Amino acid sequence: MSRPFPILALFALASLNLAHAQQPVTVQTEGGAVVGQQSSVRTFLGIPYAAPPVGDLRWKPPQPAAAWNTPRDASKFGGKCPQKVIALFALPGETPGDIQGQEDCLYLNVYAPKGSTSASNLPVMVWIHGGSYITGSSDSYDGTVLAEKNNMLVVTLNYRLGTLGWLSLPALGAEDGGGQSGNYGLMDQQAALKWVKTNIAAFGGDASKVTIAGESAGGMSNCAHLASPQSAGLFRGAIIQSGLCTSPGNSVTLADAQNRNQKYASNLGCKTDDLACLRAAPVDKLLSTKVPGLRPAANLVWSPVYASKLLPLTLREAYGTGQFNRVPVMNGTNHDEGRLFVSVASPDGKPISPVVYWGGTGLTVGAANTVKVLNQYPYRNFGTPALAFATIFTDAVFSCPALRVDAALSKYVPVYAFEFNDPNAVTIVKTPVDLPSLGAHHSSGLAYAFQSKVDGLADFADFTPAQRQLSDAFSAAWVSFIKTGKPASADWKTFDPAQNNVQVFTPDGVEPSVLFSNDHRCPFWLPLDLK
Template sequence: MSRPLRILICSAFATLAVAHAQQPVTVQTQQGAVIGQQAEVRTFLGIPYAAPPVGDLRWKPPQPAAAWTTPRDASKFGNDCAQTVLALFALPGETPGTVKGQEDCLSLNVYTPKGTTAASKLPVMVWIHGGAFTAGSSSGYDGSALAQKNNIVVVTVNYRLGALGWLALPALGAENSGQSGNYGLMDQQAALKWVQSNITAFGGDPAKVTIAGESAGGMSNCAHLASPASAGLFRGVIIQSGLCTSPGNSVTLTDAQSRNQKYARNLDCQADDLACLRAAPVEKLLGTKVPGLRPAPNLVWSPVYASGLLPLTLRDAFSTGQFNRVPVMNGTTHDEGRLFVSVASPNGKPISPVVYWGGTGLTVGASNTVKVLKQYPYRNFGTPALAFATMFTDAVFSCPALRVNAALSKYVPVYAFEFNDPNAATIVKSPPDLPGLGAHHSSSLAYAFQSKVDGLADAADFTPAQRQLSDAFSAAWVSFVKTGKPESADWKTFDPAQNNVQVFTPEGVQPSILFSNDHRCTFWLPLDLQ
């Protein structure tokens, strides 16, 4: 056989293999038919769940997506929401500080096992991504492995970010019964309502929806627990590293509207000139800072409280039982703060003692700085960077999570966990003054999804021990999605008297009552940082 003929035959077989691997599959939604792809898993990408929030719809509650009559291609992701590229998570070809994405971005993606039909009635996990409410996208999380291996439906969601998702101003409130801000949260609620109306056609059960999210996504899920408008949209919640009651993240609508008036003026608009604001270029909106000095953990753009959507702060809602009562799985990673040291370390230079002292003051407030520095003297940690990372982990993530567990557990089953792989797989570079990134903020995600997570890690890089850890960690999430509780005989619901936390390590999974001591929570909780 001649070489050209062999090449032609091989090419033909390769084409047939690809065609066999990916076959079109059509599902009817309430807006119209969508054509996804089916191989070992079915994927439907870029489905609009709301109208594009552009023009006059900028800073308005999400509106219904327009219907279509011709079947819609669902083989490609929709636009990322407009955002500024962060240096830490910049992908190849992206320049930190530039704007990417579009305002027209309210879409979601559905992953289902091969052969799923409307009669399947599978449990559903809806993933809300993190990124400090200013970055990230649904396309960064591949739900294929979770769907295929575990016979569940996975939905990943985009929502408005930065000023476009969270700007609160009196003039905007005048258009919406006195309420402004929280547009990103309303987007998430619109996506959850879309799931309730449409997921049956994809093989999911609208009565078995669990919302899951990390960082800002975890904080979003805390907000859904507290929001009356989210009632009935889910039956369980997974919170990974949510800053739900962390210092500086209980901004009221009144305070947000006050500080954002200065932001509007920095856009060369009057705060009540909505035409000017809605005409402002996206690049200018996202590149303009909100004036004022805030605590280091404070998320400038985030949910606002004492509002129609969130009548109470999260702490008040949880402590008084005024929340949507469903089972909760709430956890952190052991070394959350090390990622933020990577962000704060300029050009990889070591953090100096002076920077450590100043960062501590911004984190805990001037009145607490001296006692915190005595509790975390940098000489005991080897470097100021490790001292700050440890202090930040304990103050902002670990001990607030313990407070959330204690409050919620009075009313609902709570399953507390900690992810602790000391050498977690990551593509993020560690600064020279840290002994590695450890189980840093967001390090658990590739383990949970068992896939690549853009800008963070790839499950393909796991060692055998890490693969075993990933299997156990992911299985715990999936069993909670399926049944409302982890299928582990030794994983008991949280007891405030024990502070029991399930710890996931490469060596195994076991319950522990040492979490509070490990993170010095007997020191932190009485400080009651606001």
């Protein structure tokens, strides 16, 4: 009498395992069939959206990927783009300074609900990763939970980084007769968005319901897509998380970049017009050669260039005059963005001294503003110079520039401003010795939005019940915007410059606030108009 139970239990267990087992699933794309894996979701990894940018295609606009005749395996990620391992985000087994990745890296991944078909017409989020335009890859972000839980598609992508993605030189501009150089990483992103427009219906997505989303350099990329005529029609909404869109030093013109980079080319041992020499340079040499010049602390060495074919206007000019792709925008920052960068300011792990604090402040705000800022942020009021510097960096580089973007865009499109503020945000990043905690630091909201592990940053499995509740609210706001163009919360109104209203997400709840501007001393910062 006791035998049937274990037999039935084994059958039930086998059925359960079968339900969760990976099963091959095939979808036909414009380039050929891809064979992904299906369990609780459908995943298609390592799909080429452009030709490998190698050899003569190094520093050229992305070219169409070659078609394939036999079904292509889409069960593994494509190679990440060449980059140096950054100490702050090094994973176990990685050594800071090591070079990883390959130039053949223009791949994307699609996460789709299990039952999706070409008739599903589901909304799509295209995720553009951050990493200061020098590091990061699509495989750090798992779209499984977002796709399964919310009946939507998630696309993650790689794009060229560092010198390979953003080098500007007169010879490169003259090569095609169009005067265009640099912004190759941005063109990669546009190529991926065009691939989505053409192919996403086959996976169950609706090409007319694409929202771009990104954090840090990914958020900054989305700011650029708003301003780029070539991005028009490729998305219907944009989520900008911690984008340094109008931050000090990040509106480099094509002319300035070309002038700066000629010395870089010389340091590689090449004449600045010898493109054959430049294209033959080994990747490790490209990544190890420094770009000369002193820049503001918040400036990204490699980034989009303006007054160019792809970006005719700076972001301030484009937004201020309404000459941008007019779609609804969610734009937000984290309450303690700058705390992550204390480790960068003190790479040896020692406490930041007053002298380093004063010097770092000068590099951040410029010599003409240093005394004013130091008087506004005396380090003794913060306990340590490190916390004072982190607060300056947060306010000057992230929070107040975001408020400026909100005000400019809101004259033309619906803008939903937000702030993520978990004072004890889960992170695997080490807290500097002279900070009380990392707080809601730069990148800390990503695991909350994706509701999954984000490599090098945080693991959703470590969340407390209150943090899971915050994650539910934060992620749901993103999802609602992706599906409808606005957050679901009835009390979240569009941004009004007269009120500076920002939706604040904390473990204690979510509510609108008009205190954001004063909290980050924006009445002090905005008149300074840092460049």
